[in-house]
Amino acid sequence: MDMPTVAIVGRPNVGKSTLFNRLVGKKLALVDDRPGVTRDRREGDVAFGGLHFRVIDTAGLEEADAATLVGRMRMQTEAAILAADVVLFVIDARAGVLPADQPFAEMVRRAGCPVILIANKAEGGAGLAGAYEAFTLGLGDPIPFSAEHGEGLGELHEMLKGVLPMPEDDEDEDDGPGGRSLKVAIIGRPNAGKSTLINRMLGEDRLLVGPEAGITRDSISLDWEWRGRKIKLHDTAGMRRRARIDDKLEKLAVSDGLRAVRFAEVVVVLLDATIPFEKQDLTIIDLVESEGRAVVIGLNKWDLVADQPGLLKQLREDCTRLLPQVRGVAVVPLSGLAGEGLDKLMQAVVQASEVWDKRISTSRINDWLSEATSRNPPPAVSGRRIKIRYATQVKSRPPHFALFGNQLNALPKSYTRYLVNTLRETFELPGTPIRLSLRTSQNPFDKG
Template structure:
């Protein structure tokens, strides 16, 4: 089990900047506005030869019971409970505040080793604030600048004293067999959709705990938070993302950062679950998000959430399937699952659909079978003549999976109509069992063996 350290402190002291510095990536959103971080975010940190898990938390702040602020603090308290040690961060430029003193007592009561970090300690004002921090009674402060990477050597020394010596791991026969057998790594899944579609509620039900903040207020989730989920012996890394609104409605800088983080989660995912609101499904923004997923080449599963609020009528799932194929022809046949994240309905069907979509996304078609189908498809519906000249389609081959991608060799590649390519894609979906997944066909002109002779004659 990895040594775990939680970064705590009042809002806007630089906790997320320090988190990003330790994990070596800009995973957590950073902005001058206080309270950007709401959920707790975990990452694998390295500092010199030290490797540990670090948890970024919401700023410690007081809020009335049941409020969003209070629930943010509950997430922070949960992170403290999971941690082996704490990094208590203060803003050295601002100096000590009454809130720092109150939460220093809170950190002390946690009965965990605490490293006091005076962040933003560069310059004369930073030095004075760091000196003030001795009054907290948490030991010598480690003066750092998380933004500029200063003081990391001193932080290494402080953490080295807390962390156990790494044990020599004995490699067993079971480890070797597992490595040779090729262990399945987690499937990366991004949950996306419009604000307040119920993405975080669904993930919390999968985890069986209130891991992610939920609220009736749209826009509660800001960072793309990843969590590990195990379902029927299969592991998943699921990314909860901020709600995606139309670009014209995004005004605040912070929301722009959240949306960029969500889009990055889509690009790094393997399967993307597009979550629709059952009472307002297939709105324009839903269609735009689906189009984005298809352009990025990710496997797609459509989840219609809040199904418990829909009046039960016969034939509703069939109608959903028909609507999905009508509005989203670019991913025709994509699995569509009715779920209720709040009640836990349809979760098993959703997870099964994710596994199936992932398998289709990885599918390879044998070249012989592919060209038998190709010959039959072209004979049944030959390509149209362009400018009085017949198009010649020679053969097709699959170049890669993830998503299934093919190269079609032909004459006059620029003249092949898009409508004919759509015909080939739809036929391929039906014959080879590729529903819903994006399919790429690249046209390539076959080299003309007589081209050089023509040049000589001219």
């Protein structure tokens, strides 16, 4: 599992970089009495009393035109807030709450992730009045803190322990010779041949199989190795529409299948090649996409239809038409029973995991943005053209991008589809879910 991310944000010169250095345990960030020393996001790994997370030190939040250096620094900070699991919002306890703190407190609240309010520079009780004043920000109880002297670290540890996402119980995360296990779930409609396929992969009759649908009742986790790469395979119960489930045990099995999807990095959706792209197949793929997992489609029982010329080409075209949300997804013909196509399936799985985990530099993303908006400019709303000023990738797994500009909430769906499709083509992101967040400027100086 990726380490959770903690972003340190606040006005310039409230002591964010001093706090960053204190958490990381060394002076990675420049510290000075002048505001604006930190201009970019700086990251470091933290081991803090049994907690492990990545901390991001950000540029001070200031109102500014998005086209200026300060405006671009602010956008970087907004991107860090968007990517964070937890935000540490820092104020200067000696100065108290200033009017400039309020709009940024609102920005952090809108982000929707847990916030810990730190009233810094409160050493020796000097800033306690300012710390109490911090209640007015509506971000919960402030911690009176001194990044300079390490006061308040115990309280910070307790609060972080309560809000940081807990690591999954991944006994498979061992970094042996083959590295970390790639987690793969195999799902599909009942009787699509999932257990037969896994038995063929493992080279043994590890799972019960038969012509009756619904033999697999729970999600089974199995360790395997392919070309020296550790794989943790999850066979799941066949997923059918809830309206057709009346057996209590099967209801539990379907929810267990959903859990396997959330646990996986890559999900192989197995279709029956003799009756592919049934409504239920499309629903399952849509579920996997909404959970943000990499997708590979396996056309099982291909040996039964392999004599039909042009069928594979036709099914790939059907896939593009029916599943635009995972455009370019790998569609692999195979036969679990005959043991054909398994190598190609696993190659597609590994490639899908690499795409899902891909990171793209901000400079390349903004080159793409400039080209995409020049070729097809955003529309005008009420006579004023929508402007997209800046873009960055805030997360991977799946790739998640944030766009900053004015009136972005008025962007039509067709235009955001255009942006996602060109992102997919430009950066070679086939078959993976792509997330796009639109961040409209609240800047009073931004007149577009």
